[in-house]
Amino acid sequence: MKIHSLCNLSCDYCYVYFAADQSWRQRPSMMPLDTVRRAADRIAEHALEHRLRSVRIILHGGEPLMVGRTHLSELLTVLHERLDPVVPFHCSLQSNGTLLDTNFLELLLDHRVDVAVSLDGAPAAHDRHRRFSDGRPSHPRVAAALKLLGHPRYRHLFVGLLCTVDLANDPVETYESLLRFEPPRVDFLLPHGTWGRPPPGVEDRTRPPHRPPDTETRGDRVPYAEWLMSVFDRWFDAPQQETRVRSFEELMSGLLGGAVNTEAFGLAPHDLVVVESDGTLEDSDSLKVVAPGAPVTGLDVFRHPFSDALRTEAMRRRQAGADGLGQVCRDCVFTDVCGGGLYTHRHHPTTGFANPSVYCADLAVLIAHIRRRMNHHLMRAPQ
Known part of the structure; x- marks a missing residue:
């Protein structure tokens, strides 16, 4: 739920304000309570229709805390009034942290709202963007x-840190700077890019591969794999667990034949829909980097149930598992683990989404490295 469409930061890599889709300019800055009520009723309707045992709601932006304490309190009250009689829901908030103070934390504590914060590393690394x-x-x-969030009174609300990878930052130093705040979990995000607009450091990637990458010869430059492998080794070799790293744990689970529960990897059906501040329903936010209108479904909470979103072409494709991937991905040994990478990162101006991720080579090398490290560890483990 995009409860506020504006932000008080100007991050130069932001997929909302500096990407192809600029629809935020035509939307209300704050989600009105009438829209919140209608969205909550649609959530309840969907939960009953599909007999859901629980629902997850993420309060997002822009910067969601820009709605102010009063509006946020009213919004959360509406969600509880509409949903508590119908379905248990877990609510979390994704924030840049700049407005988070004791007053907000007390409110979030009262309503049992977890908090994730974006942090890109040490001061110089973070403030570059x-x-x-x-x-x-x-x-x-x-x-x-x-520091406030780490206080014993609020510590249980802290779910983790999101860090966007920047090749200009030292990977181990970045990881260790995040550890200073004792996060229960860290997630490393790749900067958004496509085959039409490659990510920083790999501007030569303009043509999708015609076959799965060879992780042994490593003919392609894989700077993101190298960055993440350095962090993985530092994390994996720690004498005791310092924090959980979601991206690494999900890849390890997939390599062991388990579930991969993240939008960025694996073949699990896509189960996310975005409610914009005006009540329109959209596909994942990251698609805003692809083209104007790329996330548009043509639906809204006033006229359409959430089940209609399941019937859109993009959603059906993203629910199809391996059948929704291009041939190169289906032929890859890491299909079940990688899942083709983030849907947005597969886009090419002429072939659409039927391609491997623009990070294909990086992901293959990273997954192969994690597999080797796991195998070596398991061989050394006492029987």
Whole structure:
């Protein structure tokens, strides 16, 4: 739920404000309570129709805390009034941390709302991209918020840190700077890119491969794999668990034949829909980097049930597992683990989404590295 469509930071890699889709300009900055009520009723309707045991709601933006404490309190009250009699729901909030203070934390505590914060590393690393619009650094405010969030009274609300990979930052230093705040979980995100607009550092990637990558010869440059492998080794070799790293744990689970429960990897059916501040229903936000209108479904909470979103072409394709992938991905040994990578990252201007991820070579090398490390560890384990 995009409860606020604006942000108080001007992060230069943002997929909302600096991407192809600029629809945020035509939407209300704050989600009105009437829209919240209608969205909540649609959630309840969907839960009853499909006999769901629980629902997960993510309060998102922009920066969701820009709605202010009063509106956020009213919004959360509406969700509880509409949903508590129907289905248990778990609510979390994704924030840049700059507005998070004791007053907000008390409110989130009262309503049992978990908090994830975006942090890209040490001050210089974080502030390279994540600055206020006037150029001021944001790290001091985020660090202060994380100190509050780490207080024993609020610690159980802290679900983790999101860190966008920047090749300019030292990987191990970045990881260790995140550990300073004792996060229960860290997730590393690849910067959004497509075959039409490759990510930083791999501008030569303009043509999808015609066959699965060879992880042994490593003919392609794989700077993102190298960055993440350095973090993986530091994390995996720690004498005791310092934090959980979602991306690594999901890949390890897939390699062991288990479930992969993240949008970025695996073949699990896509189960996310975005409610924009005006009540329109959209596919994943990251699709905004593809083209104007790329996430559009033509649906909204006023006229359509959520089940209609399941019938859109994009959603059907993303629910099809391996059958929804291109031939190169279906032929790859890591199909079940990688799942073709994030849907957005597969896009090419002429072939659409029937391609491997623009990070294909990086993902293959990273997964192969994790498999080797796991196999070596298991062989050394006492029988």
